[in-house]
Amino acid sequence: xxxxxxxxxxxxxxxxxxxxxxxxxxxxxxxxxxxxxxxxxxxxxxxxxxxxxxxxxxxxxxxxxxxxxxxxxxxxxxxxxxxxxxxxxxxxxxxxxxxxxxxxxxxxxxxxxxxxxxxxxxxxxxxxxxxxxxxxxxxxxxxxxxxxxxxxxxxxxxxxxxxxxxxxxxxxxxxxxxxxxxxxxxxxxxxxxxxxxxxxxxxxxxxxxxxxxxxxxxxxxxxxxxxxxxxxxxxxxxxxxxxxxxxxxxxxxxxxxxxxxxxxx
Amino acid sequence: xxxxxxxxxxxxxxxxxxxxxxxxxxxxxxxxxxxxxxxxxxxxxxxxxxxxxxxxxxxxxxxxxxxxxxxxxxxxxxxxxxxxxxxxxxxxxxxxxxxxxxxxxxxxxxxxxxxxxxxxxxxxxxxxxxxxxxxxxxxxxxxxxxxxxxxxxxxxxxxxxxxxxxxxxxxxxxxxxxxxxxxxxxxxxxxxxxxxxxxxxxxxxxxxxxxxxxxxxxxxxxxxxxxxxxxxxxxxxxxxxxxxxxxxxxxxxxxxxxxxxxxxxxxxxxxxxxxxxxxxxxxxxxxxxxxxxxxxxxxxxxxxxxxxxxxxxxxxxxxxxxxxxxxxxxxxxxxxxxxxxxxxxxxxxxxxxxxxxxxxxxxxxxxxxxxxxxxxxxxxxxxxxxxxxxxxxxxxxxxxxxxxxxxxxxxxxxxxxxxxxxx
Numbered sequence: 171x172x173x174x175x176x177x178x179x180x181x182x183x184x185x186x187x188x189x190x191x192x193x194x195x196x197x198x199x200x201x202x203x204x205x206x207x208x209x210x211x212x213x214x215x216x217x218x219x220x221x222x223x224x225x226x227x228x229x230x231x232x233x234x235x236x237x238x239x240x241x242x243x244x245x246x247x248x249x250x251x252x253x254x255x256x257x258x259x260x261x262x263x264x265x266x267x268x269x270x271x272x273x274x275x276x277x278x279x280x281x282x283x284x285x286x287x288x289x290x291x292x293x294x295x296x297x298x299x300x301x302x303x304x305x306x307x308x309x310x311x312x313x314x315x316x317x318x319x320x321x322x323x324x325x326x327x328x329x330x331x332x333x334x335x336x337x338x339x340x341x342x343x344x345x346x347x348x349x350x351x352x353x354x355x356x357x358x359x360x361x362x363x364x365x366x367x368x369x370x371x372x373x374x375x376x377x378x379x380x381x382x383x384x385x386x387x388x389x390x391x392x393x394x395x396x397x398x399x400x401x402x403x404x405x406x407x408x409x410x411x412x413x414x415x416x417x418x419x420x421x422x423x424x425x426x427x428x429x430x431x432x433x434x435x
Numbered sequence: 436x437x438x439x440x441x442x443x444x445x446x447x448x449x450x451x452x453x454x455x456x457x458x459x460x461x462x463x464x465x466x467x468x469x470x471x472x473x474x475x476x477x478x479x480x481x482x483x484x485x486x487x488x489x490x491x492x493x494x495x496x497x498x499x500x501x502x503x504x505x506x507x508x509x510x511x512x513x514x515x516x517x518x519x520x521x522x523x524x525x526x527x528x529x530x531x532x533x534x535x536x537x538x539x540x541x542x543x544x545x546x547x548x549x550x551x552x553x554x555x556x557x558x559x560x561x562x563x564x565x566x567x568x569x570x571x572x573x574x575x576x577x578x579x580x581x582x583x584x585x586x587x588x589x590x591x592x593x594x595x596x597x598x599x600x601x602x603x604x605x606x607x608x609x610x611x612x613x614x615x616x617x618x619x620x621x622x623x624x625x626x627x628x629x630x631x632x633x634x635x636x637x638x639x640x641x642x643x644x645x646x647x648x649x650x651x652x653x654x655x656x657x658x659x660x661x662x663x664x665x666x667x668x669x670x671x672x673x674x675x676x677x678x679x680x681x682x683x684x685x686x687x688x689x690x691x692x693x694x695x696x697x698x699x700x701x702x703x704x705x706x707x708x709x710x711x712x713x714x715x716x717x718x719x720x721x722x723x724x725x726x727x728x729x730x731x732x733x734x735x736x737x738x739x740x741x742x743x744x745x746x747x748x749x750x751x752x753x754x755x756x757x758x759x760x761x762x763x764x765x766x767x768x769x770x771x772x773x774x775x776x777x778x779x780x781x782x783x784x785x786x787x788x789x790x791x792x793x794x795x796x797x798x799x800x801x802x803x804x805x806x807x808x809x810x811x812x813x814x815x816x817x818x819x820x821x822x823x824x825x826x827x828x829x830x831x832x833x834x835x836x837x838x839x840x841x842x843x844x845x846x847x848x849x850x851x852x853x854x855x856x857x858x
Contacts (some may be wrong), residue, residue, distance in 0.1 A: 190684055193799065199708060203688035292516035322730050358498075371501075378468070378498045378519070391499045393473020398708040 191411065195219070195404040202400050207212055210349075218401035219297055222392075222409060227380060231388035236413060238384060239367035242304040246362040249309055254317035255343045259329055260285065276311035281371075288375055302376040304382070313358045320354045321347060332416035354422055385410055463746045466521040467695055468500040468509060470736070474703065475573075478766035479665035479687045485762075486753050493746045503527040503736060504815060506576075510741075513736070514539055521744040523750065525572065527735065528560075529808030532644060534568040534739055534856075541740045541747075542566035548751050557772040559804050560733045564646045569737030570755050571772040573763070575700040576731040577627050581722060581739030583714040585611045585693040587663060594721040597666040604675035607693050608611055617692035618683045618825050620667070621735065624696055627720050629659040635805030639846070644810030648857075655843040663723050664828055664835045671829040673842045678826050696720060699795030700735060702768035706791070717791050719798045730802025735769060770796045792801050813851035820845055 196214040222228065257269050258263075287306050296302030324347065332342045338409070348355060352434070370386045377383055383391070392402035418425070448569055459687045464571055465696060470477040476499065483495045498521070507530045513519040520539060521732045534540050544566040550558055557571040581593060594600035604615035620628060629638055636659055641648035652778040654660040669678050687695045697705070702717065711714050721733055740747050745846055757775035764771040765785050776782050779797065786793045809815060824842050827833040831843070 181760075186798075200712070202713075203685060203708070205689045205691055285512050292513070292519055296521055302780045315576075371505070371508070374501045374505055375512055377501065378509075378521075380498070383499075387501065391472050391476065392502060393476055395473075396475070396704065397473040398688070398704045399473070399495040 189198040195408045218405040221402040226318035235385040241362045243363035243364035247359040280373040320351045346426045356424040357428040466496045467523040468521040469525040470503045527813040528808035535563040541743045569739035574770045575698045575735040575737040578699045579718045581694040583716040595717045601810040605673040608675035614677040614692040617677040617679040627731045630806040632726040634660045635729035635803030643807045729806045814850045
């Protein structure tokens with residue numbers, strides 16, 4: 171019973187911001203300035219959504235965000251999966267040293283690399299390209315640790331048996347290892363999607379054409395906050411939340427499994 | 436796995452298709468990185484459109500580059516990369532120090548911009564030992580916003596000094612049941628509160644950093660910070676001051692406080708948000724005491740040039756022209772920086788209909804040129820440190836002496852560190 175109550179309390183804490191964002195997306199300007207604060211709009215103002223969606227570049231910004239987040243999620247997952255496999259099952263010269271340097275990157279704050287990354291990306295002529303937006307996030311040491319831990323916890327017997335049968339690395343990874351760790355792989359993909367979708371400063375820095383802007387910059391450009399027009403701001407935020415909600419709902423059983431498996435690793 | 440590789444390839448190929456646009460022949464593009472969003476963006480883009488329509492050989496490419504500090508970050512990144520700098524960037528006072536030493540900056544004098552119509556104090560805000568780092572464009576100053584209905588209900592006058600406010604704030608609080616004031620001062624307010632004392636005082640040496648990197652703060656030895664903190668603490672001790680560090684405007688709109696300090700550029704937004712709720716008044720910022728006659732500094736932003744071309748000069752002259760400034764000021768609430776705008780019949784008619792829009796300009800024009808924006812390193816950290824230090828004093832966690840020395844030490848250390856790193 172206590173467990174249930176705790177779970178309900180936790181669910182309310184997690185869901186409340188979503189609910190309140192939805193509610194505030196229908197607030198009139200006056201609803202924001204009442205004291206005490208309102209939970210529900212006095213009368214739903216659907217025009218907030220009209221204003222948000224009718225902004226000339228809203229669709230373009232949303233497309234850019236969804237596209238770059240998907241691209242980054244797929245590419246990062248592939249890179250992390252391949253490297254985790256290599257470090258977990260293969261033997262090669264300098265393995266420990268390479269792993270050490272890769273893991274070291276987890277301890278370097280991304281912000282401190284901002285300027286140097288910009289210089290590199292600029293010299294690669296990737297300013298104003300989708301690849302420029304995602305390139306610095308194509309590898310994550312934390313996710314490498316996550317997946318390596320999962321792979322190393324698997325019995326090595328099936329790997330050795332497959333090897334004896336003459337299976338190649340790609341076959342072993344795709345047919346045996348990846349299916350056994352798919353919950354973690356999917357979680358990594360989800361994490362990558364969310365972190366790329368939410369990034370603000372880096373995409374702002376490497377793009378200077380309106381057509382290449384992502385929705386996070388778009389929200390700031392629309393300037394609803396400075397103008398005190400908070401209704402359209404929350405309507406935009408709620409629309410942005412939709413892909414995440416869909417993603418979490420459709421992948422929730424994998425996430426739960428990944429969390430459960432994670433406890434046993 | 437092959438499928439995954441194929442999907443990746445399909446995803447990557449289009450990413451490489453987007454790169455720099457084509458160049459039209461005989462038309463020179465002048466790129467401006469700006470920080471205007473919302474209604475400011477609408478007004479700015481209208482100006483850009485007006486320029487583009489009236490010029491066959493020059494086209495402005497206006498790019499929103501985030502807030503003022505984001506524009507500076509982007510400019511610094513592009514300068515390090517050695518390419519990608521815009522021709523013009525809209526920057527605020529926090530960029531002053533960087534720009535003064537930026538080898539890629541073209542000063543207003545080097546560019547030969549005609550500044551004869553500019554209001555002197557607005558132009559002086561961007562004066563450095565190297566020349567003017569930019570032309571003022573979106574000029575603003577600190578204003579005292581008050582709920583005229585609540586002040587009337589309490590039967591008190593708008594305070595001219597903090598001493599006045601210490602007397603009237605408890606009356607407002609008692610008679611209306613709301614806080615007399617909400618907010619905790621940051622660097623922005625302190626430039627006025629400290630800089631206005633004794634007829635005009637600098638916060639740091641080298642003219643607040645405009646004549647070269649400051650080497651030390653002055654507000655500790657000249658007693659201005661102490662003087663301010665004593666008055667501000669006395670105001671807080673009346674119980675009528677609410678220490679809000681965010682959401683101040685919303686508290687004002689919701690009539691949870693009777694007054695606030697904010698930039699004059701917020702006037703249009705404040706009027707829109709309070710329309711039909713209560714009458715808003717704006718007034719000069721209350722000074723620390725009757726000797727504090729320096730007034731306010733002109734803040735906001737300037738347009739800094741990074742290309743020394745005729746076209747860039749032409750764009751800048753257009754942006755500060757009387758008609759552009761009239762349009763900009765009327766659409767946004769910023770102060771016009773062109774003398775001819777102020778004297779024009781159109782502006783006079785606008786002011787007659789919207790008298791609140793004249794207060795900031797009158798206040799700025801009657802202020803001392805010594806009350807200048809602060810050009811110091813780590814400006815954003817200092818901004819929030821001032822706020823947290825003042826809050827600590829009010830809440831009894833720190834004595835006034837400790838607060839003065841703590842802020843002085845922090846900024847002096849930053850200045851020393853900056854000098855060490857930059858030779």
